Amino acid sequence: MDMTTFAIRADQLLTMPDEVDALDEYDPDGDLDERDREITGAIADGGVFVDEGRIQWIGEWNERPEAARGSDVAEIEAGLVTPGWVDCHTHAVFAGERSNEFMLRNAGRSYIEIQEAGGGIRQTVESVRSASQEELAKHLFDRVFESVRRGVTTLEVKSGYGLSVEDELKSLRAIRRVQEEDVPCELIPCFMGGHVVPSEYEDDRKAYVDLLCNEMIPRVGEEGLADYCDVFCDRGAFTVSEAERILLTGKNHGLTPRIHADQMSDSGGVTVATQVGASSADHLEHTSIDELRAMAEHDVTAVLLPSVNLFLDQLDALAPAREALEAGCEVALATDFNPGTSMTQDLGLVMHLGCTLYGLTPGEALRAVTLGAADALDRDDLGRLRVGEEANLALFDAPHLRYLPYHVGQSHVAGVIQDGQIAYWVD
Ligand code: NIG
Ligand code: FE
Numbered sequence: 001m002d003m004t005t006f007a008i009r010a011d012q013l014l015t016m017p018d019e020v021d022a023l024d025e026y027d028p029d030g031d032l033d034e035r036d037r038e039i040t041g042a043i044a045d046g047g048v049f050v051d052e053g054r055i056q057w058i059g060e061w062n063e064r065p066e067a068a069r070g071s072d073v074a075e076i077e078a079g080l081v082t083p084g085w086v087d088c089h090t091h092a093v094f095a096g097e098r099s100n101e102f103m104l105r106n107a108g109r110s111y112i113e114i115q116e117a118g119g120g121i122r123q124t125v126e127s128v129r130s131a132s133q134e135e136l137a138k139h140l141f142d143r144v145f146e147s148v149r150r151g152v153t154t155l156e157v158k159s160g161y162g163l164s165v166e167d168e169l170k171s172l173r174a175i176r177r178v179q180e181e182d183v184p185c186e187l188i189p190c191f192m193g194g195h196v197v198p199s200e201y202e203d204d205r206k207a208y209v210d211l212l213c214n215e216m217i218p219r220v221g222e223e224g225l226a227d228y229c230d231v232f233c234d235r236g237a238f239t240v241s242e243a244e245r246i247l248l249t250g251k252n253h254g255l256t257p258r259i260h261a262d263q264m265s266d267s268g269g270v271t272v273a274t275q276v277g278a279s280s281a282d283h284l285e286h287t288s289i290d291e292l293r294a295m296a297e298h299d300v301t302a303v304l305l306p307s308v309n310l311f312l313d314q315l316d317a318l319a320p321a322r323e324a325l326e327a328g329c330e331v332a333l334a335t336d337f338n339p340g341t342s343m344t345q346d347l348g349l350v351m352h353l354g355c356t357l358y359g360l361t362p363g364e365a366l367r368a369v370t371l372g373a374a375d376a377l378d379r380d381d382l383g384r385l386r387v388g389e390e391a392n393l394a395l396f397d398a399p400h401l402r403y404l405p406y407h408v409g410q411s412h413v414a415g416v417i418q419d420g421q422i423a424y425w426v427d
Pocket of ligand 2: 089091260
């Protein structure tokens with residue numbers, strides 16, 4: 001289908017308003033459906049009119065303007081329509097796979113044990129270093145389409161498996177290359193040379209941090225290869241002071257800070273996030289209530305990654321999701337797609353886990369993969385339906401919102417529109 005002017009009629013149109021009173025009033029015994037309708041800005045029998053790639057009108061179908069009724073306007077009927085989903089935290093540019101570790105963990109070894117025995121992230125670093133930029137781009141290209149088929153119209157992608165100047169640049173250039181292929185998805189590159197200290201610097205970690213700050217980040221900034229800089233601040237990765245130095249250097253080169261904080265231990269990463277003005281702190285399995293309050297005060301979005309908890313069988317260490325909402329944090333959910341701790345691109349599954357493991361309502365979970373995820377990227381043009389914005393929409397064959405996280409394990413996506421064009425369509 002090649003269309004530029006069309007009107008979508010939705011049984012339920014979920015617009016995702018910015019300010020919602022209901023978010024402060026969670027009562028597990030109250031009318032959760034009614035609250036979710038408010039959170040999602042639901043319009044029954046709603047309509048969206050799109051022309052020249054942008055949303056021109058949103059409202060009740062029967063009240064659509066004349067321009068949306070013309071014979072040249074294609075009409076599309078859908079069950080549930082939401083903003084295009086935003087997967088705001090992935091490590092999707094990698095080569096190889098690590099199913100051996102999956103097997104070892106299921107036989108009782110821990111993630112840290114495997115990492116200390118030379119596996120883990122460093123395993124993927126070897127694969128990425130031996131891959132060409134074209135090979136990395138080819139893998140990423142296929143993965144982008146897999147995400148689009150799940151309703152994703154914006155995909156953040158971190159480097160961090162190169163860990164040398166050339167291999168980090170190669171990874172980020174592969175992301176740019178794929179975007180230039182006109183894929184139907186906005187790719188958001190994030191530099192994460194601060195993933196772990198590579199083995200050749202094991203005895204001189206300061207030299208690696210110097211390399212990051214004096215060479216890699218300036219090169220990334222000069223070539224405009226990334227919008228964000230992320231660091232893994234945890235046991236076995238980077239300390240608080242190293243993380244702070246890396247993120248501040250990134251900021252000086254135009255990269256917005258983000259941080260992997262408190263995944264394995266109470267790392268102090270959240271304090272770094274508030275001090276450097278990070279757009280998000282991600283993971284948060286060991287974050288305290290006071291730290292959540294500080295995040296809310298400093299507008300640091302809480303990005304939760306429940307598929308990692310499932311993958312690593314860490315169901316006894318879940319992030320304090322309801323407490324984060326109560327503290328006033330914007331909450332996002334993302335796949336953390338990577339070959340070690342979350343080999344899934346299924347944001348629908350993540351939404352399900354947001355409900356089952358983290359106790360979110362379907363409305364809160366939807367906000368977390370749309371507006372909340374956009375907030376993690378400091379992007380107020382994504383994750384909500386607004387007149388004047390680019391038309392990024394996900395259409396679902398589902399009777400109501402609750403059905404999406406409830407019927408897990410299969411895609412309910414009927415179509416995806418990105419930048420006003422059909423990105424994916426189920427016939
Ligand atoms: O976000 N936490 C650090 N990095 C990834 C794991 C990457 C890997 O094991 O390859 C994560 O979970
Ligand atoms: Fe991650």
